[in-house]
Amino acid sequence: MTDFTLDGVDNPAVLLTRSNARSKFTITRLKKITHVGVKSIFSHGLRSMLTVLGIVIGVAAVIAMLAVSEGASFEAQQQFRDLGATNILLKSVKPAEVEESARQGFGPPQAVVYGLTQADINTIRDTIPGVSNVIASRIVKKNVWNLGLSMNTDVVGTSVDYPSSRNYNLRAGRFFSQTEVRDHSNVVVLSDEVADTLFPIDNPLGQSIKIDSDYYNIVGIMESEGFSNLGQNQAGSSNSAPTRIFIPFTSSKSRFGETTTRQTAGGMESETVELHEAIIQINDQETVIEVGEIIDQILQRRHRDADYSIEIPLALLRQAEASALRDQIVAGAIAGISLLVGGIGIMNIMLASVTERTREIGIRRALGAKKKDIIAQFLIEAVILSGVGGLIGVVLGIIIPFIISTFWGMTTIVTPIAPILAFSISAMIGVIFGIYPSMRAADMDPVEALRHE
Amino acid sequence: MTTIDTSSNIGAVAPPSLAAGSMVASLKEITKTYYMGTLSVEVLHGISLDFYSGDYISIMGPSGCGKSTLMNILGCLDQPTSGKYLLGSEDTSEMEDDELSTIRGARLGFIFQSYNLIQQLDVLENIEMPLFYQGYTEVESHEIAMGLATRVGLEDRVNHKPFELSGGQQQRVAIARALAVDPLIILADEPTGNLDSKSGAEILNLFDELHAQGKTLLLVTHSDELAERSKREIKLMDGRVESDD
Numbered sequence: 039m040t041d042f043t044l045d046g047v048d049n050p051a052v053l054l055t056r057s058n059a060r061s062k063f064t065i066t067r068l069k070k071i072t073h074v075g076v077k078s079i080f081s082h083g084l085r086s087m088l089t090v091l092g093i094v095i096g097v098a099a100v101i102a103m104l105a106v107s108e109g110a111s112f113e114a115q116q117q118f119r120d121l122g123a124t125n126i127l128l129k130s131v132k133p134a135e136v137e138e139s140a141r142q143g144f145g146p147p148q149a150v151v152y153g154l155t156q157a158d159i160n161t162i163r164d165t166i167p168g169v170s171n172v173i174a175s176r177i178v179k180k181n182v183w184n185l186g187l188s189m190n191t192d193v194v195g196t197s198v199d200y201p202s203s204r205n206y207n208l209r210a211g212r213f214f215s216q217t218e219v220r221d222h223s224n225v226v227v228l229s230d231e232v233a234d235t236l237f238p239i240d241n242p243l244g245q246s247i248k249i250d251s252d253y254y255n256i257v258g259i260m261e262s263e264g265f266s267n268l269g270q271n272q273a274g275s276s277n278s279a280p281t282r283i284f285i286p287f288t289s290s291k292s293r294f295g296e297t298t299t300r301q302t303a304g305g306m307e308s309e310t311v312e313l314h315e316a317i318i319q320i321n322d323q324e325t326v327i328e329v330g331e332i333i334d335q336i337l338q339r340r341h342r343d344a345d346y347s348i349e350i351p352l353a354l355l356r357q358a359e360a361s362a363l364r365d366q367i368v369a370g371a372i373a374g375i376s377l378l379v380g381g382i383g384i385m386n387i388m389l390a391s392v393t394e395r396t397r398e399i400g401i402r403r404a405l406g407a408k409k410k411d412i413i414a415q416f417l418i419e420a421v422i423l424s425g426v427g428g429l430i431g432v433v434l435g436i437i438i439p440f441i442i443s444t445f446w447g448m449t450t451i452v453t454p455i456a457p458i459l460a461f462s463i464s465a466m467i468g469v470i471f472g473i474y475p476s477m478r479a480a481d482m483d484p485v486e487a488l489r490h491e
Numbered sequence: 492m493t494t495i496d497t498s499s500n501i502g503a504v505a506p507p508s509l510a511a512g513s514m515v516a517s518l519k520e521i522t523k524t525y526y527m528g529t530l531s532v533e534v535l536h537g538i539s540l541d542f543y544s545g546d547y548i549s550i551m552g553p554s555g556c557g558k559s560t561l562m563n564i565l566g567c568l569d570q571p572t573s574g575k576y577l578l579g580s581e582d583t584s585e586m587e588d589d590e591l592s593t594i595r596g597a598r599l600g601f602i603f604q605s606y607n608l609i610q611q612l613d614v615l616e617n618i619e620m621p622l623f624y625q626g627y628t629e630v631e632s633h634e635i636a637m638g639l640a641t642r643v644g645l646e647d648r649v650n651h652k653p654f655e656l657s658g659g660q661q662q663r664v665a666i667a668r669a670l671a672v673d674p675l676i677i678l679a680d681e682p683t684g685n686l687d688s689k690s691g692a693e694i695l696n697l698f699d700e701l702h703a704q705g706k707t708l709l710l711v712t713h714s715d716e717l718a719e720r721s722k723r724e725i726k727l728m729d730g731r732v733e734s735d736d
Binding site for chain 1: 593621
């Protein structure tokens with residue numbers, strides 16, 4: 039009775055053939071398992087949708103938050119970059135004490151003397167290595183006229199190098215020349231804002247404008263992009279960065295003099311400022327911050343009143359970059375947490391699904407499913423849930439920044455890495471949070487599972 | 492109801508039909524002990540049985556006699572504590588979980604009291620399931636499943652979900668599923684327990700047909716009617732074989 043007469047009939051080779059066949063049809067099997075997964079996801083439509091929602095929100099949040107913070111930092115960095123990465127900006131600032139004493143005084147207004155001087159500039163230019171050029175400017179507020187049209191604007195007396203100091207471009211015409219500076223010529227370069235206001239119809243080139251009692255020939259028009267200066271930002275009035283027109287430094291000095299007078303609430307106020315602004319250009323971007331510190335030290339010795347300010351765009355750029363990185367880490371962390379919560383949601387649903395489908399697991403095991411088949415089935419379901427959620431999230435994450443840009447005018451930048459990163463994290467979360475429920479499903483005792491009601 | 496020679500449905504890879512009378516399974520001194528903490532209960536006390544191709548066997552006995560345990564061991568869903576269980580030419584006693592899964596899927600067909608169809612899948616997909624786990628191609632398994640659906644008289648219901656079918660129809664789907672891999676033994680646990688007498692009779696007629704075609708059937712039942720139809724009645728009592736004829 040013990041010897042079997044099944045040779046050739048129940049050949050173990052048949053089983054072997056089958057298990058070889060199994061590995062050959064992996065793609066078909068995957069398709070089938072995916073098909074079953076999709077079916078069971080759809081059989082619990084609402085529940086699956088809510089699960090997916092967690093991932094959708096997580097992924098969309100990651101992408102949108104990164105896009106907004108990337109856009110904001112790009113904007114900030116662009117502002118500083120416009121000021122020139124190799125520049126150091128000096129400005130004359132009216133010291134607080136001087137202001138006090140001027141107010142207390144009676145009698146005819148005493149001219150207040152403060153600010154940067156030509157001597158400062160010469161010292162910086164001659165003693166500090168690495169300084170390639172210093173462009174000093176005088177800025178006087180004036181009413182500028184073209185026949186009946188007028189506007190109040192900053193008249194900047196400067197040197198021929200001014201346009202090269204920042205990222206300024208001429209829209210039309212030319213900047214004034216060295217000869218014109220030497221000759222104290224009455225020539226002017228308008229910013230396009232001023233040009234548009236004073237010459238709404240005709241071409242301003244070749245025409246002239248009137249400042250005080252003098253006429254100035256218009257030789258060029260500059261794009262106003264980049265005029266927004268830091269001093270204004272700090273004063274909290276960045277929205278109204280003053281318009282500018284440019285005349286030769288020498289002309290400004292001889293036409294307007296060094297002392298300016300203006301009407302205030304308490305009477306007349308005069309001040310004498312030799313230079314309002316200086317742009318120091320440095321040879322090497324690497325040394326800008328160092329040189330800036332040296333210049334600050336020199337000026338501190340020469341100006342005990344602290345009647346100047348120094349700005350290093352590169353240092354501010356570095357700060358902006360650092361804070362942008364901080365913002366991104368914070369944004370990423372918040373978004374990451376929401377993804378994590380989404381993942382926990384998936385795990386929760388998968389666990390419920392496993393319990394609910396205990397009987398099915400038992401049936402499948404009885405009909406020949408191995409543990410790994412069961413794991414594959416539940417894992418694929420988790421990956422489908424998180425993958426679909428991830429895809430919808432990516433789409434939303436790209437649309438949301440677009441909407442923000444369109445309706446709020448904020449700069450947003452969706453870097454290609456953000457959607458890829460967010461999607462792969464969501465897929466990974468599907469796997470990680472699907473593993474435990476799948477293992478639990480696979481480890482069920484088939485007998486127990488079949489008995490489960 | 493049409494009768495179809497299943498061997499033509501199965502394809503070249505399945506084992507050819509067995510000559511009647513050859514042994515398909517053998518239990519030798521099977522014991523099963525359950526441990527609950529320090530308490531141990533021996534449910535089966537050394538059961539030895541041989542099953543032959545073409546057998547139509549019913550296993551009967553009162554509740555708690557070890558029927559279900561024996562059935563689980565025969566179905567390779569559970570392992571005996573001691574003894575040897577040969578299924579075909581393979582000794583299952585020492586098999587790993589994966590091997591047991593494979594042998595269940597390839598050598599056994601299960602029919603349950605509560606049908607145990609998968610609700611999300613339609614009739615055809617339910618029948619195809621054991622084939623899927625055996626690695627049949629889609630074309631192969633589709634062909635086999637269609638043939639079996641026709642055989643159990645459900646060819647016009649292949650795209651219905653189980654809940655759209657009557658109990659008798661569901662059990663017929665389960666039978667078709669059990670036949671899919673052309674197993675050595677078809678194990679049926681109270682196959683008519685949930686059915687009215689008319690549907691139950693249909694199922695029993697189907698079993699008779701299967702027996703006539705040389706299938707090996709093993710039924711666990713309380714029903715005397717079912718037991719009478721079988722050709723060999725095994726009575727269990729307190730974990731031992733009381734009678735076998």
